[in-house]
Amino acid sequence: MHTTTNARPVEILLVEDNPGDVRLTEEALKESKLYNNLTVVADGVEAMSCLRKEGKYADVPRPDIILLDLNLPKKDGREVLAEIKNDEKLKFIPIVILTTSSNEEDILKSYGLHANCYVTKPVDFDEFIKIVQAVHNFWFSIVKLPSESE
Amino acid sequence: MPQKNDEKRTAVDKLFEDGLHSLNKEHLSNLIYTIEQGSRSVIITDVKGCIEYVNPSFSRITGYTATEVIGKNPCILKSGETPSEQYRQLWETIISGKEWEGEFHNRKKNGDRYWTFATISPIRNTEGNIAHFIGIQREITERKRKEVRFSAFVKNTADALIAIDEQGIVELFNPAAEKMFRYKKEEVLGKDVKMLMPESYRKKHEDGLKRYLSTGKASVLGMGPVELEALRKDGTVFPIELTIGDARLDEYFTFIGIIRDITERKWAEQKLINSMEELSRSNAELQQFAYVASHDLQEPLRMITSYTKLLERRYKDKLDFNANEYIAYAVDGAMRMQQLINDLLAYSRVTSRGKEFEPVNCTEVLDRVIKNLKVAIEESNAIITHDTLPVVMADMSQLTQLFQNLIGNAVKFRGAAPPRVHISAEQKKREWIFSVTDNGIGIDPQYYDRIFVVFQRLHGKEDYPGSGIGLSICKKIVERHSGRIWLKSEPGSGATFYFSLPVRN
Numbered sequence: 001m002h003t004t005t006n007a008r009p010v011e012i013l014l015v016e017d018n019p020g021d022v023r024l025t026e027e028a029l030k031e032s033k034l035y036n037n038l039t040v041v042a043d044g045v046e047a048m049s050c051l052r053k054e055g056k057y058a059d060v061p062r063p064d065i066i067l068l069d070l071n072l073p074k075k076d077g078r079e080v081l082a083e084i085k086n087d088e089k090l091k092f093i094p095i096v097i098l099t100t101s102s103n104e105e106d107i108l109k110s111y112g113l114h115a116n117c118y119v120t121k122p123v124d125f126d127e128f129i130k131i132v133q134a135v136h137n138f139w140f141s142i143v144k145l146p147s148e149s150e
Numbered sequence: 151m152p153q154k155n156d157e158k159r160t161a162v163d164k165l166f167e168d169g170l171h172s173l174n175k176e177h178l179s180n181l182i183y184t185i186e187q188g189s190r191s192v193i194i195t196d197v198k199g200c201i202e203y204v205n206p207s208f209s210r211i212t213g214y215t216a217t218e219v220i221g222k223n224p225c226i227l228k229s230g231e232t233p234s235e236q237y238r239q240l241w242e243t244i245i246s247g248k249e250w251e252g253e254f255h256n257r258k259k260n261g262d263r264y265w266t267f268a269t270i271s272p273i274r275n276t277e278g279n280i281a282h283f284i285g286i287q288r289e290i291t292e293r294k295r296k297e298v299r300f301s302a303f304v305k306n307t308a309d310a311l312i313a314i315d316e317q318g319i320v321e322l323f324n325p326a327a328e329k330m331f332r333y334k335k336e337e338v339l340g341k342d343v344k345m346l347m348p349e350s351y352r353k354k355h356e357d358g359l360k361r362y363l364s365t366g367k368a369s370v371l372g373m374g375p376v377e378l379e380a381l382r383k384d385g386t387v388f389p390i391e392l393t394i395g396d397a398r399l400d401e402y403f404t405f406i407g408i409i410r411d412i413t414e415r416k417w418a419e420q421k422l423i424n425s426m427e428e429l430s431r432s433n434a435e436l437q438q439f440a441y442v443a444s445h446d447l448q449e450p451l452r453m454i455t456s457y458t459k460l461l462e463r464r465y466k467d468k469l470d471f472n473a474n475e476y477i478a479y480a481v482d483g484a485m486r487m488q489q490l491i492n493d494l495l496a497y498s499r500v501t502s503r504g505k506e507f508e509p510v511n512c513t514e515v516l517d518r519v520i521k522n523l524k525v526a527i528e529e530s531n532a533i534i535t536h537d538t539l540p541v542v543m544a545d546m547s548q549l550t551q552l553f554q555n556l557i558g559n560a561v562k563f564r565g566a567a568p569p570r571v572h573i574s575a576e577q578k579k580r581e582w583i584f585s586v587t588d589n590g591i592g593i594d595p596q597y598y599d600r601i602f603v604v605f606q607r608l609h610g611k612e613d614y615p616g617s618g619i620g621l622s623i624c625k626k627i628v629e630r631h632s633g634r635i636w637l638k639s640e641p642g643s644g645a646t647f648y649f650s651l652p653v654r655n
Contacts, residue, residue: 104503121452123456125460
């Protein structure tokens with residue numbers, strides 16, 4: 001399914017505080033047989049450190065896509081989203097809001113902060129796999145993204 | 151009546167003899183004219199009180215002719231209601247040579263009673279001795295009536311009435327004021343009205359009074375009631391509503407205060423404020439609950455379903471039939487829980503996510519609903535018809551949901567025949583009455599109330615799926631639009647659901 005021309009893995013940053021959800025995402029990625037490298041951080045502060053390659057994240061490659069939960073400890077997903085989209089270097093990275101909330105306000109606010117898409121986590125695991133697959137297909141097969149050299 | 155003329159002459163002669171010698175004849179005739187033609191009743195008696203002269207006004211007022219009263223004592227006019235003490239004082243005063251003034255409650259010849267204001271003066275002869283008494287009276291019955299009417303108001307009103315002079319000295323303190331301030335009238339009359347005010351209001355009152363006296367302007371006058379506080383005898387402070395009026399009569403000023411004890415109202419207002427705060431607090435809590443339900447409750451639920459599913463995917467082959475059945479039940483339970491949460495959320499959103507009302511064309515709403523229900527309608531071969539429907543003030547998406555739930559139910563709870571659903575609307579007074587009539591299985595009247603309660607179902611899930619939220623949402627939507635919802639049905643022969651929406655301009 002992985003169709004990028006060079007054979008490097010897709011770098012995914014998952015910002016998620018619930019270990020259950022982290023594991024589910026890992027399992028879903030495994031089942032979808034995507035060639036990927038998943039980095040997981042559990043709160044908004046860590047997420048920003050990681051993206052700015054601070055401290056222990058110095059060697060973590062810049063992600064190709066960010067899967068971002070909204071309700072996070074320390075710095076919540078909305079703040080992380082706003083910060084990334086205001087950062088000249090980071091704002092090109094597609095951000096998928098992946099959250100349990102189907103709250104209208106959350107959806108509006110996220111798009112208002114320039115989220116690239118908003119996905120409500122499905123109850124059904126089969127559905128979740130389909131979504132992970134779809135997100136991957138859309139961002140790495142259909143959409144043309146700027147090259148990393150900028 | 152020659153006799154009367156004689157008497158008149160006699161009396162006037164006597165007056166003349168007794169000391170009016172400085173008057174000339176012209177003066178005298180003027181005086182006689184005044185007495186004879188004047189509206190006041192005049193009586194002249196001797197020193198013993200025997201009537202010697204009465205003028206025509208006396209006869210007009212009392213009904214007695216002069217002849218009837220000459221030689222009699224004025225006590226023939228007594229009604230018996232003027233206290234005898236007053237007569238005693240009167241005699242004491244005039245015998246000692248002074249003038250007496252006061253009111254009498256008298257009786258006319260025909261028995262009617264009347265009030266007069268009398269001035270009774272001794273008349274001295276040339277030797278300086280009292281020779282006669284003259285009583286001049288004015289009928290004041292009409293004024294007395296006004297007085298009693300006024301004092302009945304003052305006595306009986308539930309509002310405290312207080313009048314003060316320009317110095318702030320209390321001149322009137324009615325029974326309601328006594329009750330409200332717990333002072334006896336005697337303790338307040340003649341005192342400064344400040345004694346009825348808490349310390350913090352006294353300066354303002356003084357300044358206001360001064361300003362009024364110097365400029366004629368008052369901030370509280372004619373402003374309608376103002377809310378203040380007042381001070382009781384026992385030192386307690388209570389909230390009042392005060393209306394102030396002023397009255398002037400030449401140099402005389404008076405201010406009247408109409409005071410209403412508003413303790414009860416203040417208490418009720420506070421109670422209302424408290425309940426409003428309580429209500430908004432509990433509403434905020436409900437909002438919070440809705441968010442918790444939409445997010446926090448679903449997360450653990452998702453963990454349950456996702457991991458049981460994952461278990462099933464990865465281990466189906468390694469587990470036996472029973473284990474797989476258990477997993478299926480666990481997944482089904484979690485899914486149903488999810489549905490219930492979503493339904494509750496939809497229910498709570500009727501109020502929390504309600505939109506402003508706008509003119510909504512019901513025919514357009516119905517077209518949309520029919521499109522939304524296309525699959526169900528086609529599958530059941532349902533025929534949906536409708537009359538001309540009005541434009542109403544409503545939340546468009548909620549009205550859509552309302553029609554969709556009712557028509558959806560009409561199609562869902564069908565009998566053997568293909569469903570026929572008819573929608574109509576009729577204006578009755580200030581309401582539109584909408585009806586959705588079907589030919590379905592109907593509802594037993596004993597369940598009419600129950601079907602509108604959240605999660606109440608009348609049928610097994612195998613026969614008719616659903617969580618039982620639809621009609622409760624309908625009810626909540628209708629009530630949010632200030633309407634009612636009800637139904638008529640006979641089991642087996644269909645049902646008609648009605649709802650009303652106010653006609654708005």
